[in-house]
Amino acid sequence: MRNASKVMYKIGRVFSFVLLALFAVLFVVYSILLVVHIIQGVDAAVIGADIGTMIWALIWTGLVIVLIILATRAIKNMEEDAKANGPHIVMIVFGAITGDIFYLLGGIFGLIANGQDNGSQE
Numbered sequence: 231m232r233n234a235s236k237v238m239y240k241i242g243r244v245f246s247f248v249l250l251a252l253f254a255v256l257f258v259v260y261s262i263l264l265v266v267h268i269i270q271g272v273d274a275a276v277i278g279a280d281i282g283t284m285i286w287a288l289i290w291t292g293l294v295i296v297l298i299i300l301a302t303r304a305i306k307n308m309e310e311d312a313k314a315n316g317p318h319i320v321m322i323v324f325g326a327i328t329g330d331i332f333y334l335l336g337g338i339f340g341l342i343a344n345g346q347d348n349g350s351q352e
Contacts, residue, residue: 231343236308238336239301239321245332246301250294257287297324301333304340313344 264280304317318340325334 231339231346232308235318235336235339235343236305238332238339239305239308242325242330242332242336243298243301243305245330246294246298250291250298253287253291253294257284257291260284260287293328297328297330297333300324301336304336308340308343315341315344318344 260280260283264277264284267277267280300317300320304321307314307317318337320337321333321340322337325331325337
């Protein structure tokens with residue numbers, strides 16, 4: 231289970247890097263559109279939509295960066311053979327919030343692996 235958890239975290243990180251690039255590009259594109267729309271004197275609703283999309287992309291970019299950091303810490307925790315459940319629980323929560331099935335499954339597999347390790351030591 232420990233290897234399955236690592237694999238899930240690593241697959242999740244790959245998707246997170248892809249999302250990071252997409253959200254950063256989305257932010258840049260809508261920044262350019264905002265400037266163009268302001269120069270052209272487009273309706274305020276369109277400008278508001280541009281700003282809203284920029285804020286949305288910025289929030290998701292930050293969230294993806296946090297996910298990458300947390301996944302890296304969870305992988306490092308498993309490689310150091312630490313039996314802490316905290317990183318896995320955090321990954322389950324963030325996986326559920328963001329809808330990332332790989333982080334969710336990685337956290338579940340990590341908790342199961344820790345439970346199996348604790349059960350075999352007693």
